Amino acid sequence: MMYKKIYASIIIIAVFIFNVSSFTYADINKKSLIVYENEKTFSSNENKVNYLNELLYVFNEDVEKINIEDYKKGYINNFDSVFVINIKNDILSKDFLYDISIYNKNIYWIGNKIENILEPNKKYSMSYKGKSKNINAVFYKNKKTLLKSKNEFNILSTSKDTEILSTMGDGYNEYPYIIKEKICTIYHNGI
Numbered sequence: 001m002m003y004k005k006i007y008a009s010i011i012i013i014a015v016f017i018f019n020v021s022s023f024t025y026a027d028i029n030k031k032s033l034i035v036y037e038n039e040k041t042f043s044s045n046e047n048k049v050n051y052l053n054e055l056l057y058v059f060n061e062d063v064e065k066i067n068i069e070d071y072k073k074g075y076i077n078n079f080d081s082v083f084v085i086n087i088k089n090d091i092l093s094k095d096f097l098y099d100i101s102i103y104n105k106n107i108y109w110i111g112n113k114i115e116n117i118l119e120p121n122k123k124y125s126m127s128y129k130g131k132s133k134n135i136n137a138v139f140y141k142n143k144k145t146l147l148k149s150k151n152e153f154n155i156l157s158t159s160k161d162t163e164i165l166s167t168m169g170d171g172y173n174e175y176p177y178i179i180k181e182k183i184c185t186i187y188h189n190g191i
Contacts, residue, residue: 032056033079034065035096037087049085052110056083071096081106087113114154124181125159134170138177 034056039049049065056063066075068087073095076082082103091097091113100107100117109117115128135153138145153168155175166178 030061031079032063032081032083033076034063034083034085035068035071036065036085037068037089052083052085068093068096074099076100076103079105081108083108083110085110087111087116089113091116112152112154114156118156125161126156126179126181129155129157131155132170132175135168135175136170138166138168139174140166140178 034049034052036049039047053063053065064079068091071093076096076099082100082105084100084107088111097116101123118124118126118128131152132155133150133152135151136147138147153175156179158164158176158179158181161181162176163180164176164178165180166176167174168177169175
């Protein structure tokens with residue numbers, strides 16, 4: 001079972017590392033929810049929400065997807081993992097922001113607007129510092145992967161309570177890329 005979770009995490013990273021901007025990681029479980037704003041607002045015209053949905057079906061008993069505008073209070077509590085994907089605009093759903101701030105299960109953040117949950121939430125010791133269009137490489141286990149696109153990446157600061165699993169760099173500085181803190185791991189790489 002543990003190999004299945006590791007394998008799933010690696011596949012998710014591989015699928016999104018070059019196409020998606022901001023990414024949150026956690027162990028995949030039996031029921032997952034994908035919360036999105038628009039299914040095709042990535043750097044390509046492909047429907048990445050459907051790709052993620054199909055990938056999760058391989059490892060989960062149940063996967064549901066919901067547009068953030070249709071989210072209802074408490075709905076997140078029905079799931080073992082929540083994937084928030086490619087949110088470009090500020091998150092206006094107060095119900096979703098409240099629910100995710102108290103959610104104590106796995107959260108994967110894939111896209112932008114992570115600052116909407118980090119800034120008002122004292123649950124995490126990470127903080128949002130801004131964005132950079134200068135990121136040109138990702139580092140994982142002493143391996144460097146050069147990035148071809150010039151996407152906008154979220155820059156976060158971390159604390160001693162944060163485990164940095166991967167970094168990204170602009171040629172001068174390195175920043176956290178895959179971050180694990182408490183029950184939440186965040187893959188974030190900007191759109």
